[in-house]
Amino acid sequence: MTDSPLAALGAGLPVLAAPMAGGPTTPALVVAAARAGGLGFLPGGYRTAEALAEQIAEVRPTGVGFGVNLFAPNPVPVDPEAFGRYARAVAPDALAHGVDVLAAGVVEDDDQWAEKIELLLSGPVPVVSFTFGVPDAPVVAALRAAGTLVVQTVTSPAEARLAAEAGVDALAVQASAAGGHSGTLTPRHTPEPVPLPDLVAQVRHAVPLPLVAAGGVATPEAVAEALRAGAEAVMVGTALLLADEAGTSRPHRAALSDPAREGTVVTRAFTGRPARALRNGFTDRHTDAAPLGYPALHHLTSPMRKAATAADDAELINLWAGTGYREATAEPAGQILRRLASGL
Known part of the structure; x- marks a missing residue:
């Protein structure tokens, strides 16, 4: 260099x-x-x-x-109808942590x-x-x-x-x-x-x-x-x-170290843009149905992800990780x- x-x-x-x-x-x-x-x-x-x-x-x-x-x-502007369908699809997951995504409108910023x-x-x-x-x-x-x-x-x-x-x-x-x-x-x-x-x-x-x-x-x-x-x-x-100085959340750290986690997936499910994460329940259920729409989907799922993180629920958060996570x-x-x- x-x-x-x-x-x-x-x-x-x-x-x-x-x-x-x-x-x-x-x-x-x-x-x-x-x-x-x-x-x-x-x-x-x-x-x-x-x-x-x-x-x-x-x-x-x-x-x-x-x-x-x-x-x-x-x-990437989201189609309003696609946004509505997706909000209804993820609503049960969000409600598990007291978050009502159906009350949220489309946020583009x-x-x-x-x-x-x-x-x-x-x-x-x-x-x-x-x-x-x-x-x-x-x-x-x-x-x-x-x-x-x-x-x-x-x-x-x-x-x-x-x-x-x-x-x-x-x-x-x-x-x-x-x-x-x-x-x-x-x-x-x-x-x-x-x-x-x-x-x-x-x-x-x-x-x-x-x-x-x-x-x-x-x-x-x-x-x-x-x-x-x-x-x-x-x-x-x-x-x-997993570095000492990293601010990685507790459930994210635990997932990275969990030998039962089965690889990564590229998904739009959390933000409406392609991103690579550890597979979890949310990616399995919603990757195929997630529409394009950034930052609309990010704002839609963000409250749910924050609530799930606070509850140590790794199945509803974006466990970002590259292929070398092991x-x-x-x-x-x-x-x-x-x-x-x-x-x-």
Whole structure:
């Protein structure tokens, strides 16, 4: 990484900590990643601009390099009739925890996009990454002018070309094995299961930008393979879900460690966008019927998921996990990242 823009931020370890929205990525995890020699990203998704500002304020005084990830607007409007049918389908599950989803209307929002961009321009951070959509070129230019390195998540060579045209500095190349949401720009189509090294090589051929590889990386061998394919660093998320500093919920932690869990599934059932999670009762019952519709389905199921989490009910929550989840270990984050880099 000697010639990488990430190296200029002090990231000498080529294993970075991914932004995991919804609780798993904490300021403590971001700081631990940096102190191990890598870099961590605060997740701005599903968080108010004010709450994001508080987390930035918690990390900034430590003096470490860090990033912030935002969900760029790329809405998938839900069909009202399909939304109604789905709400009725999931209503019994929600009522099990006292949540009436039938009383909820369709909520379409942009996750406080303008407010968060203003926050990051008025108080620049070292790195900003984007997922779900590519920001307009003037937004990218403004962030770069403020001294921020701009990274775009892509899932194909075509998306990489769009990001390059927008003027970003680097790309996070995400394979379909990744846990949580796919960063695809076309969520109506689930990305093909291209192995990460192959996807990195394809994107490397398409654009000359620095690449960070992500998706299913859970062993030192996988790290080395992604770097050999042309990435300058890898980004891991699932491997850190059990880390001491992670804010992963108790039922999510228990599910990750449960030998009876039978693999992962890509589902729209929780948010209306494709995302990879451990199979549970909710995914089994609703994956096939879930309509496209983001963020409408996220807002529909969010109260149920929060109530189920509080009740330690892992069958009704989004157990985001990549295909390498069995490799996750409960230990300090820095130890995990250094071990993943041990084969280099």
